[in-house]
């Protein structure tokens with residue numbers, strides 16, 4: 001991978017943060033509203049990464065049910081999730097140090113997430129991460145969600161950065177497909193919420209921790 005980069009674009013859930021406990025709580029409150037039993041974090045992890053509507057649909061499907069009309073249930077979920085989105089959610093170890101390092105090396109940083117924008121901003125602010133990012137494009141702020149490259153292209157446009165000057169860092173097939181579609185090299189972290197083994201996602205590189213990521217992106 002060409003080491004001279006101007007911008008690093010990060011996925012959020014499973015990449016910068018471990019958001020699974022709060023997602024699980026909010027999903028289980030939504031299921032309880034419909035008289036359904038809770039799911040475990042292990043059941044919910046592979047449901048994350050395609051946006052909140054899909055997460056809700058998958059949670060109902062896990063009980064063998066078609067989701068009730070998606071829009072009202074999505075609103076129910078967001079009502080449970082947004083005020084508590086950072087109760088237990090934490091950056092993965094090494095994230096803050098890595099963002100500081102990359103910024104000190106002169107890279108511009110951005111977030112490209114399928115998570116709704118409001119919850120994204122709440123989490124970034126609550127965890128003290130918001131000041132790192134020049135651009136944040138959430139799942140309801142893009143012409144099309146990842147895996148559509150339009151999501152990454154929206155980030156590049158707002159950054160004013162050419163695709164060859166950027167690198168995408170993610171944890172799922174959506175990140176890899178969107179990055180490849182946008183002609184942006186992609187690094188996958190091996191400890192996120194991927195449904196398939198990270199080494200099978202087709203990324204340019206798989207790294208096991210943020211120390212390694214730092215070296216790969218900015219020497």
Ligand SMILES: O=C(O)COP(=O)(O)O
Pocket residue numbers: 011012013014048049050051052055112113114115116146172
């Ligand atoms: O599915 C979501 O809500 C967010 O997922 P992402 O941050 O991994 O894109």
Ligand SMILES: [Mg+2]
Pocket residue numbers: 011012013014015049170171172192193
């Ligand atoms: Mg992710």
